[in-house]
Amino acid sequence: MDLAERIARRRTAQPHSGFVLDREVLSPTVHRSEPVGRGSTLEALLDAVEPAFSNSLPEPFAVVGPAGSGTSAVITALFAALTAELGDSTRAIGTTTRAGSDRRAIRFVYVDARRTTSAFAFYRAVLSSLSTDSVPTSGVGTDDLHDRLAARLARPDRRAVIAVDHHDEPETIDVARVRELLEAVDESTTVIPIGRRAPTGWDGSVVEVPAYRQHELVDVVTERTAVGLAAGTLDHQAVRSLAEWADGNAHDALAAVFGAAYLATEAGAETIDDRHLEAAKADVPGGGVHVDRALALPESRQRVLVALIQVCDDETDRRSIRTLSDDIARSSSLTSGTVKRFLYELADRGLLERVSINEAVGSEGGSGGRRPSTLEPRFPTIAFQALTTAQE
Incomplete structure (x- = not known):
């Protein structure tokens, strides 16, 4: 504090x-520079990255913890502090003082897998952290960014510790894929997965972040x-x-x-x-998902969520998915079919939950007398509406 x-x-x-x-x-999406109640966890993380203080790459380790335990908060705070302590964050990787200091040899890179779902986005995120040089958002191919990264880390005194946060969430880039993307610079990088659980088959060490105790x-x-x-x-x-x-x-x-x-x-x-x-x-669903997962969606999906929340404002008005799709489409530039596809996609990703409507068989049921279902958000809708910039 x-x-x-x-x-x-x-x-x-x-x-x-x-x-x-x-x-x-x-905001629940903002991490403070000094995480509260996480002293022992930060000490464990410092133990894991200690080789970097002697200019050696640390061994891979995973950071795991239950929802809301602050795994993202501690790793972003740690990496920011390490960047500040081990060198001027405004200088390019590998620069040295006139005395020959190699303090900038190891860089600490944080990648948010919620917003880095493609190879192009991953390379761009890493390159943007490694240098103050502008990295293009378009007009170049993924192979070009791959080659730029390989060239930047080609020298033995240029290395990076890369944290991949939320690797175990739906539709994010997983650690196996990250390792494929970094194969050309494998000896110059250490990958640190952050999430609810370690990657499947993980054989490295694990730093566990416990749930907060009440006083914490x-x-x-x-x-x-x-x-x-x-x-x-x-x-x-x-x-x-x-x-x-x-x-x-x-x-x-x-x-x-x-x-x-x-x-x-x-x-x-x-x-x-x-x-x-x-x-x-x-408004905060028990066992729900982080509001940032909704905020990380493409703008078109966020607009559909905004419209869904607005048409479902009355809890007694339980509309079927087909009716919801039609109602949302009428107030947007999307067709009913596209809205319905988006809604099912978001349900598959866990942001929405399908709930059976407790009524007589409806028109959506089709053959077999299946009851129609509606959708309920699995994230805090008040915070989402206040924080999203995607509005119709």
């Missing part, structure tokens, strides 16, 4: 600007709200109850706080009260 940062934010907050001082710091999660929420909300907006008992409800999942706790702040602000309330918190908690 940075006291100077807290003071600076409160000084700049206007007296009548509302109780939200910094919405970004409340209280500290996480307190640290965020102390910076993001005006003093007194949430009392300690409310934070304790929220941490107990979230059951070790920091994403769910922060999504609820973010959602409650959004609901209170939209309602013109002067503070967050119990009804805002309860509504926000109800």
Whole structure:
């Protein structure tokens, strides 16, 4: 917790600007530079990367933990700190001081597999982290980027530790594929998979990140709200109850706080009260998926999700998937068939859940008297609607 940062934010907050001082710091998609309650995990990670301090590549290791345990937060914080400590992050890889120092020989690269689903995107993400040189987004082929990466890591004093986060989620680039893509620079790279579980057949070491204990999660929420909300907006008992409800999942706790702040602000309330918190908690599905998975989707899919949330706003209005597709298509540039295909695709990926409608056999059922089904989001919809930039 940075006291100077807290003071600076409160000084700049206007007296009548509302109780939200910094919405970004409340977001469940934002990672803080100093993860709360993860000291022992950071020590274990430092042990794993220690060879880098002697200018040697560390052995591969996996970082695993349950949903909301902060695996992404600790690895991004660690890599940012290592980059800051081991050299000037604005300088190109492999540069040295006049005295011949080789401090920049090993670079630490974070790749978000949610947003890096192709070979082209992977090479571009790695190259962008290895150099300040501009990496084209189009106009070149995947082979060209492959050759650029191979050339950049060709020298023995140029190496990279590459963390691949969310490798085990649907539609992301997995570690086996990453190793294929890095085959030409295998001796110059170490791959670190980050996710709920280690890759199939993994024979390297594993750093386990446990779920937050209740008092740790209280500290996480307190640290965020102390910076993001005006003093007194949430009392300690409310934070304790929220941490107990979230059951070790920091994403769910922060999504609820973010959602409650959004609901209170939209309602013109002067503070967050119990009804805002309860509504926000109800919006976070138990055992659901991270809101960032929805935010990482292509814009066309995000627009369909926005429309789905809007047409399903009334919980008593349980429409079949066919009806939902027709209704969404009428308010968009997509055909009903395309919308329906997107909805089934998102259900297959776990972002939506198919639920049988408890009614008489409908027209969607077809032969055999199958009951029609509807769809329910498996992510916090309030946070998603507030954070997405994809709107019709």
